[in-house]
Amino acid sequence: MCVSPISRDNPFKIYLSWITRAHAQEKKKKMSDESWLEGKNKYIGVPNSWLVIFVVFILLFTGFGVGFRQRANIPSGQDLIGDLLALEVTDEDWVPSRDEYERSSITIDFEIDQSDWQAGGAATPTGPVYSYFYGEPTEGDTGIGITPAGEDITVRADYDGIIWIDLYGGSDFYVIDTVIRSAIPECKSTKVVDWDGDDNLDLLMQLDLSRFLMEDFQYKPTYVMELPLMDVDVAHAIDSPAAQVVGTAQITKTITWKYTACDAEDGYAISELYVLTNDTAKGVDLTLKALTISGTHTIERGSSTLQPIHTSIGGAYAAYYIQPSDVSEPLDPDNLIIFRDTNMGDEMYFSVQVQCNFEANDDLLVSIYIVVVDPAGTTAVLTDGVELNEQ
Numbered sequence: 001m002c003v004s005p006i007s008r009d010n011p012f013k014i015y016l017s018w019i020t021r022a023h024a025q026e027k028k029k030k031m032s033d034e035s036w037l038e039g040k041n042k043y044i045g046v047p048n049s050w051l052v053i054f055v056v057f058i059l060l061f062t063g064f065g066v067g068f069r070q071r072a073n074i075p076s077g078q079d080l081i082g083d084l085l086a087l088e089v090t091d092e093d094w095v096p097s098r099d100e101y102e103r104s105s106i107t108i109d110f111e112i113d114q115s116d117w118q119a120g121g122a123a124t125p126t127g128p129v130y131s132y133f134y135g136e137p138t139e140g141d142t143g144i145g146i147t148p149a150g151e152d153i154t155v156r157a158d159y160d161g162i163i164w165i166d167l168y169g170g171s172d173f174y175v176i177d178t179v180i181r182s183a184i185p186e187c188k189s190t191k192v193v194d195w196d197g198d199d200n201l202d203l204l205m206q207l208d209l210s211r212f213l214m215e216d217f218q219y220k221p222t223y224v225m226e227l228p229l230m231d232v233d234v235a236h237a238i239d240s241p242a243a244q245v246v247g248t249a250q251i252t253k254t255i256t257w258k259y260t261a262c263d264a265e266d267g268y269a270i271s272e273l274y275v276l277t278n279d280t281a282k283g284v285d286l287t288l289k290a291l292t293i294s295g296t297h298t299i300e301r302g303s304s305t306l307q308p309i310h311t312s313i314g315g316a317y318a319a320y321y322i323q324p325s326d327v328s329e330p331l332d333p334d335n336l337i338i339f340r341d342t343n344m345g346d347e348m349y350f351s352v353q354v355q356c357n358f359e360a361n362d363d364l365l366v367s368i369y370i371v372v373v374d375p376a377g378t379t380a381v382l383t384d385g386v387e388l389n390e391q
Contacts, residue, residue, distance in 0.1 A: 100214045105156045108212055109222040112148040114169070117179060117228035118265035118341055125170025125229060133164045136204065139197040152220075161210025162188070166195075167203045171376040173229035174269060174330065175203050176337060178301055183228050192331050200377070201331040230300075230339060233266035234372040234380050243387040246356045252289070253356055255386050257368050259348040262297060267339030269330055271379065272371035273306070273322040274313075275352050278364055281317050282310050285362055286388070288319035289353035293336075296345035302336035328377040335373070354388070362390040 112130060114123040131143030132153060143166055146153065155161050169175040177190040180203075188206040195202055212221055239258045246253060262268065279285050291306045293299065308319035324332045340346060350368060358364075367385035374380075 295348035
């Protein structure tokens with residue numbers, strides 16, 4: 001066997017020669033690929049590069065490529081461009097406030113899924129308004145509107161991914177703070193406050209979206225906020241209990257009014273509840289005691305036993321059981337929130353205890369007033385009186 005002088009005298013030159021040949025082969029392959037792209041298709045006579053661009057366009061930008069994209073988990077061309085533009089690159093000088101953060105901000109597709117809390121399925125409220133803020137808003141602030149169908153919003157690390165949302169579910173659906181807190185995992189808190197100074201209370205929700213800052217998303221992420229709303233029904237009826245005989249001995253009587261006509265899977269807010277007599281003052285002939293609520297409607301917020309706040313209305317003795325500062329305020333925390341659940345009956349009973357100290361021939365009228373308020377602040381009053389006779 002003959003050994004060349006190069007391999008015998010200098011092994012390094014063997015290695016150099018091998019590298020040179022490999023580089024030449026790679027260059028030749030690359031030139032071959034480039035020449036193929038620059039060349040024309042022999043069947044249809046157009047550049048091969050045009051064919052590549054055409055195929056990519058078909059797959060990414062047309063409905064024809066939907067099946068392929070779904071199997072390969074590839075977004076459409078429009079989504080790809082939009083998502084890449086939506087992602088904000090972290091500044092080199094940015095220092096995360098928490099070690100888990102991967103970026104200083106990110107734009108997400110924020111959607112609101114409005115649902116009927118009792119009936120289930122989608123809700124279609126009239127005139128809902130949703131807007132968000134980076135800090136808790138105060139008078140003079142202007143929020144950024146969110147449409148239920150979807151809105152691009154930016155989550156920022158300098159606010160630890162927190163946004164505040166002002167929620168108004170329209171004129172025919174209530175927003176209930178207790179329901180929202182239990183339904184939305186990202187909800188940190190809710191607050192009922194007149195932040196904008198318009199003399200109407202607003203429901204604010206503090207939402208934690210910091211998890212979107214903790215991952216380096218390739219495409220714009222989507223967050224869907226599940227928002228349960230309570231369908232309103234304030235057109236109710238109240239019956240007229242029969243008159244009661246009291247006698248002259250001290251005795252406690254129970255007057256019960258039956259409250260009906262609430263549609264199934266709807267609810268209502270009682271913003272004012274009081275009992276009015278035509279007596280002159282507490283304890284002269286009668287004293288109003290506790291009022292209890294029972295029946296097949298469910299009390300979502302408030303107590304089933306209410307204690308009296310003794311007062312005078314128009315010179316006559318009365319007792320408030322719900323006494324708000326504004327009877328037309330649907331978000332007042334003192335409101336009684338009640339709903340008729342699925343497959344439940346339609347009756348609610350309001351029973352007031354009346355301690356009587358009647359004298360001969362006494363004859364008094366005891367009347368209940370129930371005020372319901374809808375989400376737009378419109379009130380409706382139901383009232384009925386019961387006569388108490390000494391004999």
